Amino acid sequence: MLVAGACTCCADHSIPTTIGPGKTDSKDSGKRPGDHNPNLPVMGSYQKLKVSLEELSGLCMNQDTTGFWSVSDQGDLCQVSFTGAVTRVIRSNLDMEGITIDPATGDLYLAIEGDQMVCHVAAPDYKVLDTLFYVQEALERDFDNNGLEGIAWYKDGLLFVGSQEDALVWIYKTDGTLVRRIRLTDETSLIKEVAGLFYDAQKDWLWVTDSDAGKFFIFKVGEFDLLTAYDVSFIDNAEAICVDRAHNCVWIGSDEDTPLLYRFNFSF
Numbered sequence: 001m002l003v004a005g006a007c008t009c010c011a012d013h014s015i016p017t018t019i020g021p022g023k024t025d026s027k028d029s030g031k032r033p034g035d036h037n038p039n040l041p042v043m044g045s046y047q048k049l050k051v052s053l054e055e056l057s058g059l060c061m062n063q064d065t066t067g068f069w070s071v072s073d074q075g076d077l078c079q080v081s082f083t084g085a086v087t088r089v090i091r092s093n094l095d096m097e098g099i100t101i102d103p104a105t106g107d108l109y110l111a112i113e114g115d116q117m118v119c120h121v122a123a124p125d126y127k128v129l130d131t132l133f134y135v136q137e138a139l140e141r142d143f144d145n146n147g148l149e150g151i152a153w154y155k156d157g158l159l160f161v162g163s164q165e166d167a168l169v170w171i172y173k174t175d176g177t178l179v180r181r182i183r184l185t186d187e188t189s190l191i192k193e194v195a196g197l198f199y200d201a202q203k204d205w206l207w208v209t210d211s212d213a214g215k216f217f218i219f220k221v222g223e224f225d226l227l228t229a230y231d232v233s234f235i236d237n238a239e240a241i242c243v244d245r246a247h248n249c250v251w252i253g254s255d256e257d258t259p260l261l262y263r264f265n266f267s268f
């Protein structure tokens with residue numbers, strides 16, 4: 001059993017990594033592969049649990065941090081407990097791929113693929129789903145099923161919205177004003193697509209999961225330099241990510257035949 005925070009460079013560890021936690025890719029950093037950066041989180045062992053939410057694709061912590069909000073391709077908005085129990089709150093015919101929360105209000109924001117739009121569900125009732133805005137580039141370039149997959153609350157009424165195609169991330173105001181566009185494939189050749197997003201306010205980092213590359217990444221917000229990447233190629237379809245500093249772990253949701261939640265112990 002690997003202890004969270006243990007060194008991950010040495011042999012005989014249970015976590016398969018190609019790049020390695022706390023290490024950066026030489027091509028992007030100018031450092032030798034395997035260089036440790038003591039300021040970066042270190043991945044430890046993991047557990048996984050089954051979740052009865054078909055095509056689970058998005059995940060965020062609820063406002064009182066007692067469990068998750070989650071969404072599925074089937075159009076279900078659900079509450080999910082830390083043990084994987086599911087309570088459906090809204091059922092729709094939308095391809096829901098990402099979810100995030102405004103921690104101040106508890107309002108939810110959803111990334112919808114196909115329609116390429118961002119929807120809003122107001123707290124505390126969580127009963128009505130409104131369309132906030134459409135992502136014009138994803139519509140104009142006809143991203144279709146290669147479109148919106150991730151969304152993350154940033155700050156001051158701003159959202160990160162991400163797409164599979166070109167691993168694009170847009171920063172939008174909640175009123176639909178486009179503020180900035182970042183193409184993460186310009187930052188690193190390791191990334192193939194955005195499948196899920198999480199904004200880490202404590203460090204001003206954007207965590208990105210990529211189900212095609214089988215990795216998740218940390219980018220520094222601002223320049224969007226790649227800080228590190230974690231190999232999770234043993235996960236079938238890593239579409240959701242939630243960083244949980246309170247429990248010293250990172251949760252990864254996998255959209256597969258038997259949807260799974262992976263809980264990776266982390267030393268932050």
Ligand SMILES: [Ca+2]
Nearest residue numbers: 057073239255
């Ligand atoms: Ca999905």
